[in-house]
Amino acid sequence: AQTVTQSQPEMSVQEAETVTLSCTYDTSENNYYLFWYKQPPSRQMILVIRQEAYKQQNATENRFSVNFQKAAKSFSLKISDSQLGDTAMYFCAFYNTDKLIFGTGTRLQVFP
Amino acid sequence: KAGVTQTPRYLIKTRGQQVTLSCSPISGHRSVSWYQQTPGQGLQFLFEYFSETQRNKGNFPGRFSGRQFSNSRSEMNVSTLELGDSALYLCASSVPSGGAYEQYFGPGTRLTVT
Numbered sequence: 001a002q003t004v005t006q007s008q009p010e011m012s013v014q015e016a017e018t019v020t021l022s023c024t025y026d027t028s029e030n031n032y033y034l035f036w037y038k039q040p041p042s043r044q045m046i047l048v049i050r051q052e053a054y055k056q057q058n059a060t061e062n063r064f065s066v067n068f069q070k071a072a073k074s075f076s077l078k079i080s081d082s083q084l085g086d087t088a089m090y091f092c093a094f095y096n097t098d099k100l101i102f103g104t105g106t107r108l109q110v111f112p
Numbered sequence: 113k114a115g116v117t118q119t120p121r122y123l124i125k126t127r128g129q130q131v132t133l134s135c136s137p138i139s140g141h142r143s144v145s146w147y148q149q150t151p152g153q154g155l156q157f158l159f160e161y162f163s164e165t166q167r168n169k170g171n172f173p174g175r176f177s178g179r180q181f182s183n184s185r186s187e188m189n190v191s192t193l194e195l196g197d198s199a200l201y202l203c204a205s206s207v208p209s210g211g212a213y214e215q216y217f218g219p220g221t222r223l224t225v226t
Contacts, residue, residue, distance in 0.1 A: 035214075037217075042219075043200065043219060043220050044217065044218075044219050044220075045202060045204075045217035046217075047214060047215070047216065050214065091155065095213070097168060099145065099157040099160055099168050099170070100145075100147075100155075100157065100204075100215060101157070102147075102154060102155035102156075103154075104154050105154065105155075
């Protein structure tokens with residue numbers, strides 16, 4: 001069975017700085033998809049970024065980028081130029097057969 | 113396009129009662145998934161519907177059920193409520209995108225069982 005592990009329960013970063021959130025996963029499949037979701041205190045889950053396993057190029061979305069290491073089964077999220085609005089829970093998720101398997105989340109606090 | 117809507121947003125029930133939660137997906141989305149979020153267990157997949165058919169089911173007891181209507185709206189039902197059913201229930205609608213279904217979440221229904 002697939003599992004997703006986020007080893008950092010909480011992190012903090014100063015505004016304008018860069019922070020990296022870690023995620024590892026376990027699967028025997030070769031083709032799959034990985035996602036990062038953000039859940040602000042208002043609770044609406046928002047898709048941040050996605051990565052297809054068959055693509056070697058790391059995905060980027062504005063200030064958000066990933067470091068995808070397929071062999072190491074690692075999928076970290078880098079947030080550049082952190083903003084106060086980035087304060088949220090961040091969930092790493094593995095997409096498999098029509099369902100998402102989530103990690104336990106990392107609570108990110110951005111300080112002014 | 114309007115986002116995923118869930119009703120009600122908050123609900124308080126007592127043990128033994130049953131509850132029905134509703135989810136309206138984004139227009140054009142035919143797949144709806146349900147997740148339970150609790151502090152202890154995190155986010156867990158309940159089930160997924162596509163074109164009124166349940167395609168996938170998580171590891172939850174039979175007290176948890178769902179259905180999808182022809183307009184893609186979905187409901188989930190929990191019968192004989194237990195205290196442990198207190199949770200945030202999230203609905204997500206999705207559309208095929210490059211081989212995967214990108215899921216877009218609603219605001220959730222906060223269920224409290226007393």
